[in-house]
Each structure stands twice: as structure tokens, then as C-alpha cells.
């Protein structure tokens with residue numbers, strides 16, 4: 001069992017990445033981690049949200065989920081991100097939040113954070129791998145340690161085989177196409193375990 005603080009930081013317009021975050025929470029808690037599920041602040045105009053009933057409904061349904069702060073990043077030994085693709089890249093909301101971490105970075109507070117990422121897209125080849133890699137680029141600059149799932153467990157194959165991080169396709173009705181729950185939980189446990197190793201090595 002691990003003894004680490006793990007933040008699950010997600011952005012979601014229509015609920016997919018919130019669900020991935022909840023599954024990651026289950027896996028991390030089973031691994032013994034102290035877990036916070038935190039959303040990235042919405043920056044889109046209300047008119048844009050209102051134009052999509054599924055987006056409006058999700059924003060309303062998750063209004064009580066706390067927004068991630070810089071203090072949460074400092075608290076965390078490990079961070080799992082879950083973000084949808086936007087043209088093969090991270091959503092602007094996530095980039096905007098990451099761009100507020102300059103002070104933590106300057107003071108060395110993000111070094112050796114163990115990080116891992118998950119994503120979703122409308123299409124299996126619509127940018128899932130690229131989106132995760134776009135996020136990892138920032139992680140490398142932080143001096144974080146990327147704990148990708150690789151092929152460390154057969155559950156990855158059943159989930160579509162993305163070794164960079166669990167990813168899922170979403171159909172026109174917003175339903176997940178692949179069954180990724182086990183892969184998400186494995187990724188969360190692995191992230192917690194690697195964070196435990198790093199924490200012990202630094203003691």
C-alpha cells in the first residue's frame with residue numbers, strides 16, 4: 001500500500017474525462033493514496049456552454065467539484081491528468097492553468113512530481129496519443145517524472161493499447177466506445193506506486 005498524496009486533475013466539457021477521473025480515484029484509493037479529484041477552471045463564455053446542452057448539463061452537475069489550485073499541485077506527490085483532445089492538443093483551459101505554474105516551477109516545487117495522463121477523442125485516430133504527449137511536454141519542463149502505463153499490464157491491450165496513457169473514443173451520443181475502466185485503474189495504481197518509490201528514495 002502506498003502513502004502518497006495524489007491529485008487527479010481533469011478538464012471535461014461533456015463528462016467523459018470526469019468519469020475517467022472518478023475511475024482513477026477508485027484505483028488510487030485502492031492503492032492506499034490520499035486522493036483529491038479536482039477540475040480545471042472553465043474559461044469558456046457562458047454563451048458557448050449554453051449552446052451545447054450536454055456541456056451545460058455537465059458544468060451544472062459538477063459545480064461542487066473543487067477547482068484545482070497551485071496549492072494542490074504543491075501538496076501532491078503524484079498528479080494524474082485527464083483531458084479531452086482539442087485538435088490533437090490539450091484544451092485551452094488546461095494550457096491556461098499550466099501557464100500559471102511558472103512560480104512553482106521557478107522555485108523548484110514541481111521537480112520529481114510523478115505524473116501520468118489520460119485523454120478522450122471522438123475518433124480512435126483523432127489525436128489521442130498526440131494530446132497526451134502535448135501535456136507531457138510541459139511535464140518534462142517541470143522536471144516531473146512521467147509514469148506512463150506502457151504495456152505493464154494486459155488491461156492496456158483491451159483498452160486500445162495506448163502506452164502513453166489510457167485513452168478512449170467517444171461516439172456521437174457521448175458514450176465511450178472502448179472499455180477502459182480497468183486500464184484507468186491500473187494506470188492510477190501504477191502512478192501511485194511509482195510516486196511511493198520516488199518518495200522513499202528522497203527520504
Ligand SMILES: Cc1cc2nc3c(=O)[nH]c(=O)nc-3n(C[C@H](O)[C@H](O)[C@H](O)COP(=O)(O)O)c2cc1C
Nearest residue numbers: 012013014015016017084085087120121122123126
Ligand atoms: C474544439 C474541439 C476540437 C476537437 N478536436 C477533436 C479532434 O481533433 N479529434 C477528435 O477525435 N475529437 C475532437 N474533439 C472531440 C472531443 O475530443 C470530445 O468531445 C471529448 O473527448 C469528449 O470529452 P469530454 O466529454 O470529457 O468533454 C474536439 C472537440 C472540440 C470541442
